[in-house]
Amino acid sequence: MEIQLLGITVLWLFLYGYLIVASIDFGAGFFAYYGKVTKQDHVINKLISRYLSPVWEVTNVFFVFFFVGIVGFFPDTAYYYGTALLIPGSVSLVLLAIRGSFYAFGNYGSRDNGLYLFLYGATGLLIPASLSTALTISEGGFIEKRGDTVVFLAKGLFTNLYSWSVVILAIVSVLFISASFLTYYAARADDHKALEILRRFALFWSPPTILASFLVFVSLRQHNVRHFENIVERYWWMFVLSLLCFLIASVLIWMRKNYGTAFIFVMFQFFFAFFGYGASHLPYILDPYITIYSGYTNETMGITLVIVFILGLLLLIPSLFLLMRLFLFDADYIKGKK
Amino acid sequence: MEFDSVMLSRMLTTLTLAFHIIFATIGVGVPVLISVAEFIGIKKNDPHYILLARRWTRGFTITVAIGVVTGTCIGLQLSLLWPSFMRIAGQAIALPLFMETFAFFFEAIFLGIYLYTWDRFRKPIYHWLLSIPVIMGSSLSAFFITTVNAFMNTPQGFELVDGVIKTVDPIQAMFNPATPTKTFHVLVTAYLASAFVLAMIAAFQMLRSDVTDYTKKALHLTVTSAFLFAILTGIAGDLSAKFLAEYQPEKLAALEWHFETEKGADLILFGTLDEENQEVKYAIHLPKMLSFLAHNDFNAEVTGLNEFPKDETAPLYVHYLFDFKVTFAAFMTLIASLFVVFSRWRKEWVHNKWLLRAIVLCGPLSIISIELGWILAEVGRQPWILRGYMKVSEAATTSSGVGAMLWLFLGLYIMLGVICTVVLRKMFINNPAEAELEYRFKD
Numbered sequence: 093m094e095i096q097l098l099g100i101t102v103l104w105l106f107l108y109g110y111l112i113v114a115s116i117d118f119g120a121g122f123f124a125y126y127g128k129v130t131k132q133d134h135v136i137n138k139l140i141s142r143y144l145s146p147v148w149e150v151t152n153v154f155f156v157f158f159f160v161g162i163v164g165f166f167p168d169t170a171y172y173y174g175t176a177l178l179i180p181g182s183v184s185l186v187l188l189a190i191r192g193s194f195y196a197f198g199n200y201g202s203r204d205n206g207l208y209l210f211l212y213g214a215t216g217l218l219i220p221a222s223l224s225t226a227l228t229i230s231e232g233g234f235i236e237k238r239g240d241t242v243v244f245l246a247k248g249l250f251t252n253l254y255s256w257s258v259v260i261l262a263i264v265s266v267l268f269i270s271a272s273f274l275t276y277y278a279a280r281a282d283d284h285k286a287l288e289i290l291r292r293f294a295l296f297w298s299p300p301t302i303l304a305s306f307l308v309f310v311s312l313r314q315h316n317v318r319h320f321e322n323i324v325e326r327y328w329w330m331f332v333l334s335l336l337c338f339l340i341a342s343v344l345i346w347m348r349k350n351y352g353t354a355f356i357f358v359m360f361q362f363f364f365a366f367f368g369y370g371a372s373h374l375p376y377i378l379d380p381y382i383t384i385y386s387g388y389t390n391e392t393m394g395i396t397l398v399i400v401f402i403l404g405l406l407l408l409i410p411s412l413f414l415l416m417r418l419f420l421f422d423a424d425y426i427k428g429k430k
Numbered sequence: 431m432e433f434d435s436v437m438l439s440r441m442l443t444t445l446t447l448a449f450h451i452i453f454a455t456i457g458v459g460v461p462v463l464i465s466v467a468e469f470i471g472i473k474k475n476d477p478h479y480i481l482l483a484r485r486w487t488r489g490f491t492i493t494v495a496i497g498v499v500t501g502t503c504i505g506l507q508l509s510l511l512w513p514s515f516m517r518i519a520g521q522a523i524a525l526p527l528f529m530e531t532f533a534f535f536f537e538a539i540f541l542g543i544y545l546y547t548w549d550r551f552r553k554p555i556y557h558w559l560l561s562i563p564v565i566m567g568s569s570l571s572a573f574f575i576t577t578v579n580a581f582m583n584t585p586q587g588f589e590l591v592d593g594v595i596k597t598v599d600p601i602q603a604m605f606n607p608a609t610p611t612k613t614f615h616v617l618v619t620a621y622l623a624s625a626f627v628l629a630m631i632a633a634f635q636m637l638r639s640d641v642t643d644y645t646k647k648a649l650h651l652t653v654t655s656a657f658l659f660a661i662l663t664g665i666a667g668d669l670s671a672k673f674l675a676e677y678q679p680e681k682l683a684a685l686e687w688h689f690e691t692e693k694g695a696d697l698i699l700f701g702t703l704d705e706e707n708q709e710v711k712y713a714i715h716l717p718k719m720l721s722f723l724a725h726n727d728f729n730a731e732v733t734g735l736n737e738f739p740k741d742e743t744a745p746l747y748v749h750y751l752f753d754f755k756v757t758f759a760a761f762m763t764l765i766a767s768l769f770v771v772f773s774r775w776r777k778e779w780v781h782n783k784w785l786l787r788a789i790v791l792c793g794p795l796s797i798i799s800i801e802l803g804w805i806l807a808e809v810g811r812q813p814w815i816l817r818g819y820m821k822v823s824e825a826a827t828t829s830s831g832v833g834a835m836l837w838l839f840l841g842l843y844i845m846l847g848v849i850c851t852v853v854l855r856k857m858f859i860n861n862p863a864e865a866e867l868e869y870r871f872k873d
Binding site: 145147155164189190195392412 | 491492499500501506509513516520524529530532534536543545547550563596827828835846849850857
């Protein structure tokens with residue numbers, strides 16, 4: 093594999109990782125707040141915080157990892173996206189900052205503070221919406237190079253059907269991924285009351301997820317024909333697989349069977365969709381200004397980064413495994429006995 | 431007053447970094463002290479020390495959270511505010527940036543485990559072992575990120591032709607001349623500041639008449655550690671001065687208001703400056719000390735400011751910051767030394783009210799010194815962002831809207847700072863140590 097392709101694949105993998113763990117986190121915040129408002133918090137909130145407390149910081153690192161990695165491998169992205177995204181990027185940062193710190197304030201500091209929980213829950217839905225704008229911009233049409241400066245066409249973004257369909261997809265996917273994971277977690281904890289509520293959430297958000305995906309397809313056709321045709325001609329099978337995984341997952345949850353397997357299929361559903369989207373987007377990182385070849389860092393740095401990356405993984409994978417064994421697969425911990 | 435986007439970008443970066451380093455410093459130093467306390471507690475089988483570690487850890491989670499989110503802010507702001515710089519940096523120093531996130535990842539994983547496994551292991555020492563990767567992660571990430579800053583001061587390991595990097599040696603760029611002194615200085619001062627912040631808490635409680643075995647042990651552990659780190663800080667400061675003399679003489683000269691190149695140069699403490707006539711008034715002159723500080727030789731030649739083009743030297747107010755920083759450091763060293771001397775030879779003076787008050791004062795002073803040190807390190811290399819290669823004005827974003835973002839982040843940091851203080855206070859006031867000792871270790 094070419095090193096450029098390897099680089100972007102690695103980064104994409106990390107973004108996928110972020111998509112999954114952050115969705116669980118973002119959705120959980122929303123459900124926790126919703127639970128509080130509908131007076132079901134005593135049932136589900138303990139469960140949610142038992143999962144989130146040890147892992148929320150790790151979730152954040154996935155994100156940092158992605159943006160440091162992309163600037164390292166493709167420094168031109170810093171120039172274009174950096175200039176264009178000053179305002180939307182800053183807003184995302186403020187939301188992330190509020191969310192992360194208020195999680196800590198609420199969980200380690202003053203428990204049951206309604207305001208903290210509200211901020212934590214509300215930002216959980218705003219962050220995916222604001223972060224998804226970066227993906228929308230990558231399709232082109234929202235950034236223009238005029239002479240030496242890069243101009244961001246914010247108004248175009250706000251009035252565009254494609255950009256809104258991505259936002260909708262981001263939000264409903266977050267809720268669907270999160271609910272299906274928490275359903276599984278509740279089942280592991282033998283917490284039937286929580287399981288019922290969370291299963292309802294998962295089923296509720298399942299049809300909108302697929303509707304939103306279709307909406308994205310339709311609007312992408314209008315917005316970027318090249319990308320759309322690339323999907324239809326070369327990568328259609330990945331989206332078919334994604335749909336199939338979605339159906340299996342939803343049926344399993346509906347039949348109250350194998351919630352763990354169901355969640356794995358949800359992960360596969362998003363894996364295929366995300367990688368199908370990514371692969372068909374190539375070679376562009378920012379259509380039409382940056383491709384993975386034009387924006388690539390120099391050879392030496394690229395190779396060094398790949399080496400460090402592999403060494404880093406050797407350290408990370410066992411540590412992540414330990415973390416999961418202690419908090420995700422330890423039945424006693426999940427049940428609250430430890 | 432109207433500011434252009436260069437000035438606004440500088441202000442926003444300053445704001446974020448100034449806020450972040452408070453929490454970053456605590457994030458690097460406090461785990462070390464937590465680990466030491468837990469280790470002593472396990473070895474001596476003393477619940478006081480274990481409780482100390484536990485309570486520090488609990489407060490630490492709040493500060494870590496703010497450290498993480500503000501760190502994320504500065505990480506992205508680098509690209510948002512300095513896109514042209516990051517284009518170069520991405521090619522030359524992506525390596526340490528990348529490694530920093532690995533270290534951060536490592537720390538995040540083990541901190542999560544450490545926090546939630548206090549009673550999960552049969553042998554307490556297993557839990558203590560988890561603090562080692564936390565310390566490694568936090569100190570290594572400080573190390574890596576400081577090498578990036580060191581690179582900006584003494585860039586090397588690449589060739590820049592017409593704004594495009596031709597060849598690059600990532601290892602050489604990372605281990606540039608500024609790396610050893612900078613990283614050493616950053617690490618030991620973070621340990622020192624954290625020790626004093628924790629000492630301040632213990633001393634404050636004792637002044638409020640909570641002189642218990644618990645607070646006595648807390649005070650002893652923290653101030654003794656501070657003493658050791660203060661000695662290391664002194665060494666680091668000396669090495670830094672010698673580094674500056676060799677590689678960034680214009681920075682040292684600005685810090686010391688040293689205009690004419692001369693042999694046997696005086697060290698100037700305090701004073702005021704008449705910039706027109708380059709005349710220093712009301713200052714204390716230490717004869718030949720600057721030569722000694724710079725080159726270990728009382729008669730060595732020290733390069734003066736006038737050797738450099740006017741538009742390539744830093745603003746001269748850095749001298750005042752330098753004076754304050756050094757004075758504070760000296761004061762903290764004195765207090766820590768007194769404490770150590772008393773606790774060995776004059777036990778009855780250890781808990782003297784005035785000494786305790788001074789220790790309380792050292793808490794904020796240590797954080798202020800960190801801030802001052804960073805400001806003078808950064809302002810001291812003005813006007814360069816990459817010394818000798820790229821000026822700050824060429825690196826800033828061209829987009830409008832930086833001003834609005836400055837207000838947005840200012841609001842965010844004020845809110846975080848206030849709520850952090852409120853939450854931390856509540857956490858500990860509602861749950862005093864004696865009560866916790868009672869219910870946790872009653873059998």
